[in-house]
Amino acid sequence: EANFPNLVQRLEDTVSKEHFHLLKLIGREADRFGVNAYLVGGFVRDLLLKRPNEDLDVVIEGDGIEFANVLAASNGGSIKKHDTFGTATWTTPDDMKIDIVTCRTEYYAETASLPIVRSSNIHEDLTRRDFTINAMAMSISEHSFGKLLDEYQGIEDLKAKKIRILHPISFIEDPTRIFRAVRFAVRFGYSIEGETARLAQSAMSHLFSLSQQRLRQELTLIHKEAKDLEAFYLLDTLNVWKTLFQKELPASSWQYAERVFKQSGHTVFHILTALASPLSNWREMIQLYIMTAKERVFIEQLNELKQAPIEEIKSIGELHRYLYAVHDETLRFYLLDPTQRFHTHLDDYFKKRQKISLYLTGDDLIKLDFKPGPHFRDYLFELEIKQLNGEISSKEEATKWVLKEKQKAEANHL
Ligand code: ATP
Structure with a gap:
């Protein structure tokens, strides 16, 4: 146990007046009811770091749900119980919400969704947490309001700027802590x-x-951090990528990933794909991480692109015949591949394709006396190819061409 001189003041400065009074009230009730109440973990860490944190949970040494009922019985408001987690949300008469949590004995990732909570004491709760800076508690019980519990020298590590686990087997117990x-x-x-x-x-x-x-x-949580690229490199120093992709990543993986990081709207999946991309078994490796139908299509299209004889197809229009179904997202991603050489060619196609607007529509064809039907698509697709090639560059030319096609078709029919 340690005393951090201005913790109460710090709390008062950090949370709203209403929340501060609510915490005082909970502390009074805790004394009266004979349980201990704490703020714990990330909230205390951020309090010490003077960083905002909206995650105001109160941890109870004792039965959290029972205590929440006591709070509501004597102060009004309502309680919503989450039995499996030993948690209750108290909505106060002033409509403030606060979670009342029972001290936990487990934090393992794979058991996190199971009803594992057994009530324990604050020491047991803290000893199961991930890092020293996340394993501090501040008492809000009235008799010791503002007292800091720092059994693992969290303050020291905050000062030294160190992330340190509490026990040697911590990462084996829960490998998500590597990412945390x-x-x-x-x-x-x-x-x-x-x-x-x-x-x-x-x-x-x-x-x-x-x-x-x-x-x-x-990985998605990491990706939400401001310094996400730095985090991906840090994972590399811990051998995470070498392990997940079963091979040391070449420099081009990082070159690719850095380009993708700069693209607006990219996802973690895009980053993973860029990293895996230079590997000969990239598809097999990335397959494991596909979670949506859209991602599956993305990978299939990327695979097609990687195999397409793009360098041999000289006209932009013919490229379109080959690549029209490939989504913009996939093409844009592929164009960032630092190991490919045909960029100007494909780049040109991609730019023109995005800008193109056809000189004729289906309505125009009807006006020209075409019978509506599936062949409309064929005419318009051929027109698109001719426009991309610069063979047709006005509505008149387009009309002339399509009428000629019609004649040809009618002649064939006769
Ligand atoms: P963030 O700002 O990202 O939410 P946080 O520290 O509040 O940071 P949470 O994931 O909300 O992170 O976890 C809250 C607290 O629960 C942590 O501070 C830590 O004490 C504990 N905790 C969460 N996950 C684990 C874990 N996998 N192993 C051990 N303790 C954990």
Whole structure:
């Protein structure tokens, strides 16, 4: 236990007046009811760092749900119980919401969705947390309001700017912590403490105990950080990519990924694809991470593009015949590939394709006495190819051409 001199003041400065009074009230009720109440984890960390944090949960040493009922019974408002998690949300008469949580005994990723909560004490709760900076608690019980519990020298690590696990088997218990370590390191500009980094590296084979979904989730959280590219490199130093892709990534992986990072609207999946792209078995590797139908199409189209004889197709119009069905997203992504050489050619096609507007529409064809039908699409597609090639460059020319085609077709019919 340690005393951080101005913690109460810090809290008062950080949360709204209403929330501060609510916490005081909860502390009074906790004393009266005979349980201890704490603010814990990320909230306390951010309080010490003077960073905003909206995640105001109160952790109860005792039965959180029972205590929440007591709060509502004597102060009004309503309670919503989440039995499996030992959690209740108290909505106060002033319509403030606060989660009342029971001390946890498990934080493992794969059990996170199971009803695992057994009530325990604050020490047991803290000892199961991920990093020293996330394992501090501040009492809000009236008799010790503002007292800091820092059993793992979290304050010291905040000062030294270190991400440090609490126990040597921490990453093996829960490999998502490898990603969490990186996330917090880049967010705060901290380093992963030496022994912690070494233990992360030696836990690499345990990454395979995580579901793809879980992996994607952790990577998505990392991707939301401002310094996401830095985080992806940090994962590399821990051997994460070498493990997941079963091979050291070449420099071109990073060149590709850096280009993709700069594109607006890119997703984690695009980054993973860029990283895997230079590998001979890239498709097999990335297959595992596909989660949506759109991603499946993206990979299939990318695969087609990679195999298309693009350098041999000289006219833009013919390229269109080959690539018309490929989505803009896929083409744009492919054009960033640093290992491909035909960029001006394809780039030109892509630019023209995006700008093109046809001189004729289906309505125009009807006006020209065409019978509506599926062949409309064929005429318009051929027109598009001719426009892309610059063979047709006005509505008159387009009309002339299509009428000639009609004649030809009618002649063939006779
Ligand atoms: P963020 O701002 O990203 O939400 P946070 O620290 O609040 O940061 P959460 O994922 O909301 O992160 O977790 C809240 C707290 O729960 C953490 O501070 C940590 O003490 C604990 N925790 C969360 N996940 C784990 C885990 N996988 N292993 C151990 N402790 C965890």
